[in-house]
Amino acid sequence: MAGWQGKTRGGTMGYQIFIFIIRYLGVRAAYAFTWVVIPYFIPFAPQATASTWRYARRILGYGRWRSLGLLLRNYYRVAQITIDRLALRYGMKDRYRFVFEGYDEFLEVLNSGEGVVMMGAHVGNWELGTPFFDHYGKKINIVMYDAEHQRIKQMLQKSALQSEFKIIPVNADNLTHVFRITEALSNREYVCFQGDRYVNTEKVSVCDFMGHPARFPSGPFLLASRLKTPVVFYFALREPGYCYRFHFTLLHPDRAPQGVSPEQYVLHQYVQTLEQVVRRYPEQWFNYYRFWG
Numbered sequence: 001m002a003g004w005q006g007k008t009r010g011g012t013m014g015y016q017i018f019i020f021i022i023r024y025l026g027v028r029a030a031y032a033f034t035w036v037v038i039p040y041f042i043p044f045a046p047q048a049t050a051s052t053w054r055y056a057r058r059i060l061g062y063g064r065w066r067s068l069g070l071l072l073r074n075y076y077r078v079a080q081i082t083i084d085r086l087a088l089r090y091g092m093k094d095r096y097r098f099v100f101e102g103y104d105e106f107l108e109v110l111n112s113g114e115g116v117v118m119m120g121a122h123v124g125n126w127e128l129g130t131p132f133f134d135h136y137g138k139k140i141n142i143v144m145y146d147a148e149h150q151r152i153k154q155m156l157q158k159s160a161l162q163s164e165f166k167i168i169p170v171n172a173d174n175l176t177h178v179f180r181i182t183e184a185l186s187n188r189e190y191v192c193f194q195g196d197r198y199v200n201t202e203k204v205s206v207c208d209f210m211g212h213p214a215r216f217p218s219g220p221f222l223l224a225s226r227l228k229t230p231v232v233f234y235f236a237l238r239e240p241g242y243c244y245r246f247h248f249t250l251l252h253p254d255r256a257p258q259g260v261s262p263e264q265y266v267l268h269q270y271v272q273t274l275e276q277v278v279r280r281y282p283e284q285w286f287n288y289y290r291f292w293g
Contacts, residue, residue, distance in 0.1 A: 017033075018083055018088075019086055022083060023090065030087075034075075034080065036074045042071070042075070048063045049071065051072050052071050052288065054159075054290075055291075058292070064216060077283050078198070081128070084128065087098050087137050099239075100245075101246065106248035109230050109250060110190070114186070114230070115184065115227070116190045116191060117227060118140075119220060119234065122194060123237075123278055123281065123285050124235050124238060125236055126194075126234060126236055129246055134253065139190050140192060141190065142167050144167060178223075181223065181227075186256060192234075193223075195217065197217065197286060197287065198217035204217060210278065210279075213293055216271065219264075221264075222263045224266050226262070231250075232248055232249065232272055233247070233248070233251065233269075233274075234249075237277065237281045247273075247277060251266065255290070
């Protein structure tokens, strides 16, 4: 089965165009410009279009016209979220409204004086939350594949922007990232994984997700269960009216039911939480490859 290749589609040229429009014409103009781009992506991003179409037809069970509507909304949402992320980097925070679920419990964990594992997914956009973590943001370490890291680094350099968080790149041929993860947690920092993408097809776990078997990477859940730290599932979703809703769910791996291994407990709880989020925001699922086998 064709899986994710370790990097996300999209070049720096697209970012530069959106940055120019945001700075000189405004956010609304950038939103309008996305409808010029979307017709291009439907035929010229065949893998993304095909995966979203399969997701709408086979996983959500939509008819043809409803699937077409979801495809258009999906491309619009990913462009809109990209614009919002850039607008926030340029200090336009006051334009947006933010709603938090489970935030007090989340802050209590961050203030506990110990390391924390945070797990998100490619639904909505986790990065939208970093400007609101204030001094906590300096302790955030994002674990991502090296190809993805290099693309983001290049975009930030060309845009003269700074990242609010640190990145731990993952390379297939060494385990340096494991030592950096352990070091960050021992320094009472926060390590963030995306639990819904894998590159190594031999290190996956199969779970029922959205009514169909799907493959999830084993590594993040194994590490999360063995690092003896609290685990927080974190999602940030776009809603109408310049609004983002943040979901925080706290989990303690050492409280797994009898007969269930800690890593399986973390994985199953993550999949259940992710499914609730995806069903609530189906157009914000941004895994553009054959996720379901």
